[in-house]
Structures are given as C-alpha cells and as structure tokens.
Amino acid sequence: MNHTIGLVEDDPNISDIVEAYLKKEGYVIQAVDTAEKAWKIFEQHSPDLWVLDIMLPGMDGYEFCKKVRQTSEVPIIIISAKDDEVDKILGLELGGDDYLTKPFSPRELVARVKRHLKRWQVMQPDVASSNQEETIESGDLLLNDAERKVYFKGQDIEVTTKEFEMLKILASQENRAFSREELLxxxxxxxxxxxxxxxxxxxKRLRKKMKDLPIETVWGHGYRLRNERKSS
Structure with missing residues (x-):
C-alpha cells in the first residue's frame, strides 16, 4: 500500500512543486493550505507523514505540531523560510523530526521523506512477534509490549510510540540513571x-498523563524510574 503524505503549505507554487515530486515517487498526497484543514484530516485518519510549513494563516505550524504530538509520533518534516537557529530548535523541540529551510531542493525533501518513513516503519510494533506476549512491571506501572499498552494504577493510559519506548527503557532497568543523550x-x-x-x-508529557509516575530527574544527567511498591 502506498504511503499517504499530508502537505500543509499556503504558497500554491511551492505546494504544487512538492506535490508533483512526491506523487512521482508513488505517494498519495493530501494537500491543504491551512493548519485547521490539516487538523480535520488528522482527526479523521492521519497520513503516514506530514510536510508542514510554519508560516500559515490562522493556526501556525508550531501550534499544529504541538497538537499532533499530544497523541501521535507520526513523522513531521518542517519546511520554513525562517532560517534562524532559534526557529529550527523551536520546531524540533515542539515535535518536528526534521527542518528544511526554503528554498530547498525537492529531491532532498523526497530523500528525507523516504528516510523518516523507513524509520517510522521500524518503530511500529512487529506483527510477527505479537504472539509472544511480554509484560514489564514496575510498581503501579504495567507495560504490555505485544499490545503496546500502558496501565498505571489499573487505568489504561493512551501513549504515543515514543512515550511507550521511553517507558519501556526506564521500566526495564529500574533505578538506573539514563543520560539525556542515551535516551535520545x-x-x-x-x-x-x-x-x-x-x-x-x-x-513532561508522561508526567502529565500519569501524575504520580515515579520518574526522577537526575540533575545534570538525565532520568530514572524509581522502583516503588504497588499502592494498595
């Protein structure tokens, strides 16, 4: 099945060029000119990857990226005329996976799309291994690796792919301090x-979803998941 790409760009010339190059590679393109229209598509059925402009009328690309990251880790490639380092860092910290400054080579964009889709496929649960159910338990936290499910204090918690991977790493080695670079x-x-x-x-997102989750900050280093007994 061909991958679907969501293209959010209000400049029709850029949108047409990008769409033509991506279609040539066999991708199905859903092109819109506002983040509001893109959000409606995301709520119905998100594409496999987003190519997102920052400077948009109404909701800007930063806000759209932030909203998507509340529930999904779908790849987002940001394209923007803003080339300051602070703008790039902001885009990446809000959840962008890549950042291309305009003007850019459409061929380079296509290459990056391929790379991020390949990585995204690797991150998805392996269907072949779904028969081998594995659970990881740490205090009130329970992870079902086969179903990619998270339970905290008996409640089913909705998490994204990266959130699950972070929890799995920390819970698999309780009390071990992981550096930020190592987790990255x-x-x-x-x-x-x-x-x-x-x-x-x-x-921060995990702590918000699970208020009493015992993830400790190791100052100047990173994080660890403290081993606690289950609450009664």
Missing amino acids: IKVWGEDYFGSDRAVDDLV
Whole structure:
C-alpha cells in the first residue's frame, strides 16, 4: 500500500512543486493550505507523514505540531523560510523530526521523506512477534509490549510510540540513571540531530498523563524510574 503524505503549505507554487515530486515517487498526497484543514484530516485518519510549513494563516505550524504530538509520533518534516537557529530548535523541540529551510531542493525533501518513513516503519510494533506476549512491571506501572499498552494504577493510559519506548527503557532497568543523550539515541535513533531537550518534553508529557509516575530527574544527567511498591 502506498504511503499517504499530508502537505500543509499556503504558497500554491511551492505546494504544487512538492506535490508533483512526491506523487512521482508513488505517494498519495493530501494537500491543504491551512493548519485547521490539516487538523480535520488528522482527526479523521492521519497520513503516514506530514510536510508542514510554519508560516500559515490562522493556526501556525508550531501550534499544529504541538497538537499532533499530544497523541501521535507520526513523522513531521518542517519546511520554513525562517532560517534562524532559534526557529529550527523551536520546531524540533515542539515535535518536528526534521527542518528544511526554503528554498530547498525537492529531491532532498523526497530523500528525507523516504528516510523518516523507513524509520517510522521500524518503530511500529512487529506483527510477527505479537504472539509472544511480554509484560514489564514496575510498581503501579504495567507495560504490555505485544499490545503496546500502558496501565498505571489499573487505568489504561493512551501513549504515543515514543512515550511507550521511553517507558519501556526506564521500566526495564529500574533505578538506573539514563543520560539525556542515551535516551535520545535509544528513542529517536542515532541520526536524530535535534536538541536533547526533546527528552525533557517527552518526560513532561508522561508526567502529565500519569501524575504520580515515579520518574526522577537526575540533575545534570538525565532520568530514572524509581522502583516503588504497588499502592494498595
């Protein structure tokens, strides 16, 4: 089945060029000119990857990226005329997986799309291994690796792919302090070039979803999951 790409770009010239190059590679394109339209598509059935402009009318690309990351880790490639380092860092910290500055080579964009889709496929649960049910338990936290399910204090918690991977790493080695760099490589991959503050953002989201989750900050280093007895 061909991958579907969501393209959010309000400049029709850029949108047409990008769409033509991606279609040539066999991708199905859902092109829109506002983040509001893109959000409706996301709520119905998200594409396999987003190519997202930042400067948009109404909701900007940063806000759209932030909203998507609340429930999904679908790859997002940001394209923007903003080339300041602070803009790139902001885009990556809000959940972007890549950042291309306009003007860019459409061929380079296609190459990055292929790379991120390949990584995304690797991150998905292995259907062949679903028959081997594995659970990881740490205090009130229970992870079902086969079903990619998380339970905390008996409640089913909805998590994204990266959130699950982070929990799995921490819970598999309770009380061990992982550095931010180590977690970044394990969760995002060795070729991720964004800031390690992405780790802090992911931990913040997990703490928000599970208020009493015993993830401890190891100051100047990283994080660990403290081993606790189950609450009665």
